Amino acid sequence: MLADKHKGGFSEACETCGSRHKSIFCHLALEELALFNESKSCMSFKKGQIIFKEGGHPLGIYCVNEGKVKVSHSGQDGKDQIIHLAKNGDVLGYRALLSSEKYNATAVAIDDTKVCFVPKDAFFQVLKTSHGLSLEIIKLLATELRRAVDTITDLAQKPVRERTAEALLFLKETYGFEEDGATIDVVLSREDIANLVGTATETAIRLLSEFKNDKIVEFVGKKIKIIDMAKLVKTANILY
């Protein structure tokens, strides 16, 4: 945990960053990119390190260049709820900035991760001039809001078993498969999965074991392999 606090060490120009093309910044003009580039700082985080903390004041945004990040909100009993899982091309920390609030969630690297921090001044300056970016952000927020509403409805109405199956499908959508075309390419603890589903850790463990017994999944190392997608979709009880 106290291992490597070193956060610098990598460098990538915004103009040539591959992740940018997948992001809300894909349509920025060269001069806008240049502004980002000269004010940004690149940081590396080891698995388990905190990128930003709930309750803290946002000072800028984080562009994920490589790696994986979980973003979770803490309930008042201290139990976390995972509200977002990010990969390269995703931008983090913008919501708090845009609503002038403190961070409502904590971002933790769940894999060795490289991010670029863009200070809020540069971000807002570009936002002020680039109407295209505004629209891009609006679209992103509007889409996330719909997803959140769907999640709310699921939590209120669907049993844990279905939500757990759904969570696996979500992980597959987010991080994809490995080369074998079946193993979900992310490592999460059972507790993380429980916090994503919104259930007790033991329940998540039990349900995953059941899925294994039912030949829906297999455990491959710390990863989960989907061996019967049709059955998983059926278990999730969704119209896919």
Next chain:
Amino acid sequence: MLADKHKGGFSEACETCGSRHKSIFCHLALEELALFNESKSCMSFKKGQIIFKEGGHPLGIYCVNEGKVKVSHSGQDGKDQIIHLAKNGDVLGYRALLSSEKYNATAVAIDDTKVCFVPKDAFFQVLKTSHGLSLEIIKLLATELRRAVDTITDLAQKPVRERTAEALLFLKETYGFEEDGATIDVVLSREDIANLVGTATETAIRLLSEFKNDKIVEFVGKKIKIIDMAKLVKTANILY
């Protein structure tokens, strides 16, 4: 229900609309307002009438001028989840429009309601030119997204009793009290309250009866009067 299908009948200029000052359109320029005004149409809805329907294609936005509206998303078993409650000054239907999706929820008047429909062309035209409006919308979406995240965490972690108490506090925040300073100024069925909390109707009925026995609330006609706010806050288990 089939009573008065007549939806016209009222008229209010955007330029002089009092609700506008509470809305995302509070900073629009006169010429932008004029564009809204000449293309908008004013409609009245009786309690129970549908303003727009989940699955439908958005053709514009609805500005609530007077009345109350519930916005609910249907789970696949047909059970509704109330995701928003609107009053005058609130704008509805913009999320679907901004993310280029179909309506993800149905809006129903829960009181006699007056709304102004602004066609999407006029809306987007103003959005295109008014950077202030973009920022206003971004802020609104970002704030709603935080609220949604908080709701998700609550649903995942808090028991129904606490959430029910919280719902009453939310109703008070949204619609305020009557002149007596204690009766929440909105009429909702027990089923609506259940769909807001995310629980079974019987459970909501039971808990409200309990709150009544515990001298936390009283039922005044179809409305709920909070007679022990401190106890209600404590029951909700929130840091107020």
Next chain:
DNA sequence: ACGGGAACATGATTTATATCATGTTTTTGG
């Protein structure tokens, strides 16, 4: 390589909440 802690697993038990059932009250439409 080993000890210790975290993560995983699984059984037993409790509990919150949904569901089922039935009755009463209130509202609504003809």
Next chain:
DNA sequence: CCAAAAACATGATATAAATCATGTTCCCGT
């Protein structure tokens, strides 16, 4: 104004899921 249908209420029961408890396995640091 009356019949029928919602809405409300409450009890009994079932059940999903949390919690409690214990043991095993897997890592990780020294």
